[in-house]
Each structure stands twice: as structure tokens, then as C-alpha cells.
Amino acid sequence: MRIINILFVFFCLISSSSSWSACRSPEEIVLSDVWVRENKQMHGNTAAFMEIHNRSSENLTLVRAEVNASHRVELHTHKKDKCNNVYRMRPIKNIPVASGKTVILQPGGLHIMLMKIRKPLFEGQLVHIKLILEDKMGNIIEKDIDAEVRKGPCHCHHHEKAQKRQEALDVVEESTYQGSEYLNAD
Ligand SMILES: [Cu+2]
Known part of the structure; x- marks a missing residue:
């Protein structure tokens, strides 16, 4: 694992012109409970949801998501319309993910909007998503994940969700998480 980390840092060095x-x-x-809502309609809209855990010691910001399955991708939130008290989706510039915290993207709240999907999306298919996060120095984290297409949110109980979340974090703890080494790299 150490060799992989060294290679990773080396790759960063040669691929970066700045620092x-x-x-x-x-x-x-660390991501958990990642899914995209099924939409069988050609060129329809849908959304991606997930839990984003920031394991680093710095505040990060989700600035963009890239999804080939749709023509356009936006970060959205839901806000109450002042005129008629109806909740509407609104594009937002970014989603802050504070150090050590978890941000939940879920129906009725924050989400990644997939506009004009290239093909109908059926339950069980996988949709590749690339998240681009930044720290306050502008350093980038790219996070790739395959999201499962589902008909709706998982209806498992809160404690099951919490358990799954903990499992996702534990797996990283045991295997590959070496975050602190990079944090000190500069
Ligand atoms: Cu939306």
C-alpha cells in the first residue's frame, strides 16, 4: 500500500505544473449509499444521491460532478418559494463538506441533478459519477464511484443506514486510508 501511495504522490508531482x-x-x-433514481424516459431528468464523508483534517467543497449518462449536470438544493411556500429545486455553486463531517444528498434536499439523460436508466444499472472537490488552497480531490440505479431511497431503518455508513468508514480505515500523510505533504 505504501508503494501505491508513493506512486500516487509521484504521479501528482509529474501531472501538476503548479505545486x-x-x-x-x-x-x-468516503462515499456511501450512492444511487441514482430510475428514469425510463429518453432525455428525461433524474438525480444522484449519496452520503459524503470528509475524512481529512480540512474543510472541502464539492465544486462539480461529471456524469456521462446525462447531457448536463448541476448541483441542486431545495428551497421554499417565498410566494407560495412550495419547495423548488435551485442550482447552487458548490456544497461544503466540513472536516470530519458527513453531508447527505437526498430526495427533497441537496442532490446532483442529471439533466437530459442520454439513455433511459433502469433499476440495477450502474452510472459512473466523478466528484470534484477542492480544499481552500484550490487543491483538487477527484472521487470516482459507480452509482446503482434504484426506484427510490433505501427504506432500511436508520440504525441499518448508520451501520452501513460505519462499515464503509471502517473498510477504508483498515485498508487504504492514509490521508494524514498527504495532509502533511505540503
Ligand atoms: Cu434538481
Whole structure:
């Protein structure tokens, strides 16, 4: 694992024209409960949801998501319309993910909007998502994940969700999480 980390840092060095710390480890971010809502309609809209855990010691910001399955991707929130008290989706510039905290993207709240999907999305298919996060120095973390297409949110109980979340974090703890090494790299 150490060799992989060294290679990773080396790759960052040669791929970055600016500075030593231009890349951060994707292991600093852990994702769980990642899914995309099914939409069988050609060119329809849908959304991606997930839990984003920031394992690093710095505040990060989700600035963009890239999804080939749709023509356009936006970060959205739901806000109450002042005129008629109806909740509407609104595009937002970014989603802050504070150090050590978890941000939940879920129906009725924050989400990644997939506009004009290229093909109908059926339950069980996988949709590749790339998240681009930044720290306050502008250093980038790219996080790739395959999201499962589902008909709706998991109806498992809160404690099951909490358990799954903990499992996701534990797996990283045991295997690849070496975040602190990169944090000191600069
Ligand atoms: Cu939306």
C-alpha cells in the first residue's frame, strides 16, 4: 500500500505544473449509499444521491460532478418559494463538506441533478459519477464511484443506514486510508 501511495504522490508531482500539493488523496473522501433514481424516459431528468464523508483534517467543497449518462449536470438544493411556500429545486455553486463531517444528498434536499439523460436508466444499472472537490488552497480531490440505479431511497431503518455508513468508514480505515500523510505533504 505504501508503494501505491508513493506512486500516487509521484504521479501528482509529474501531472501538476503548479505545486507539490496540487493533488489530494481520493481516500480523504468516503462515499456511501450512492444511487441514482430510475428514469425510463429518453432525455428525461433524474438525480444522484449519496452520503459524503470528509475524512481529512480540512474543510472541502464539492465544486462539480461529471456524469456521462446525462447531457448536463448541476448541483441542486431545495428551497421554499417565498410566494407560495412550495419547495423548488435551485442550482447552487458548490456544497461544503466540513472536516470530519458527513453531508447527505437526498430526495427533497441537496442532490446532483442529471439533466437530459442520454439513455433511459433502469433499476440495477450502474452510472459512473466523478466528484470534484477542492480544499481552500484550490487543491483538487477527484472521487470516482459507480452509482446503482434504484426506484427510490433505501427504506432500511436508520440504525441499518448508520451501520452501513460505519462499515464503509471502517473498510477504508483498515485498508487504504492514509490521508494524514498527504495532509502533511505540503
Ligand atoms: Cu434538481
